[in-house]
Amino acid sequence: MTSKLLPQELLRMGTFRTRDAEALGVSRQTLANHLARGVVERDARGIYQVGGTEPNPYFQYGILVARGVPFVVSLLSALHLHGLTTQLPSSLWITVKQGRHCPVGSGMHTVCTYQSEPAYSAAVTEMDLDGIRVKVYSLAKTVVDCFKFRRKVGLDVALEALRDGWRKRAFAIPELDRIADICRMRTVMRPYVEALLS
Numbered sequence: 001m002t003s004k005l006l007p008q009e010l011l012r013m014g015t016f017r018t019r020d021a022e023a024l025g026v027s028r029q030t031l032a033n034h035l036a037r038g039v040v041e042r043d044a045r046g047i048y049q050v051g052g053t054e055p056n057p058y059f060q061y062g063i064l065v066a067r068g069v070p071f072v073v074s075l076l077s078a079l080h081l082h083g084l085t086t087q088l089p090s091s092l093w094i095t096v097k098q099g100r101h102c103p104v105g106s107g108m109h110t111v112c113t114y115q116s117e118p119a120y121s122a123a124v125t126e127m128d129l130d131g132i133r134v135k136v137y138s139l140a141k142t143v144v145d146c147f148k149f150r151r152k153v154g155l156d157v158a159l160e161a162l163r164d165g166w167r168k169r170a171f172a173i174p175e176l177d178r179i180a181d182i183c184r185m186r187t188v189m190r191p192y193v194e195a196l197l198s
Contacts, residue, residue: 005039011050015062015132018046058129060092064110065132069103071096072124072135074113075153078142081127084164095120095137095145113149119183140171144179147189159192166196173197 007024010016021031031048034040040048047063064071075093079085091109096102097120102112123141127134137145143165146158165171173193180186 015049015059017066058132061134062132064103067103072137074137078137081136082139122182123179139165140175141179144183144185147185148183
């Protein structure tokens with residue numbers, strides 16, 4: 001029944017904004033009627049999810065994407081998405097460009113870090129998280145950022161990410177060095193990388 005009441009584009013999105021629905025011909029009144037009948041559910045103000053579907057474990061990312069503020073998944077959240085940790089972080093770790101506001105209201109505590117260019121745009125990839133497309137830093141960039149923000153995540157996390165990533169051959173040392181140069185972390189990381197290779 002839901003599939004007949006909502007446009008296919010909204011069904012594919014799973015999590016959507018009021019304006020997404022309006023752009024596809026679903027008025028605010030129709031959306032309110034669907035909400036009352038359980039066709040859709042409200043995740044946050046102006047953010048909806050198709051009702052009766054299994055909750056997407058990544059729906060918090062969908063809410064942030066729906067808010068329209070550019071961000072990149074980073075640090076502990078990126079380590080989780082890259083499979084370097086099985087523990088789901090209790091907070092969303094994201095990076096926004098210097099000068100922008102941290103998006104809020106995902107339903108989870110959000111930890112924001114800020115980076116300026118060219119570090120902000122370096123080594124960004126895209127992932128599809130059960131239909132939610134998000135930007136995520138590559139594993140090499142995530143490792144470099146763990147050293148850059150070691151006071152936030154802990155040096156032990158940075159070292160473990162470096163060791164585990166290298167053990168899995170998830171990045172090459174030249175790639176790591178290039179990103180470390182962009183982020184001005186090569187001097188900080190050099191002794192740890194040399195120890196890893198010795």
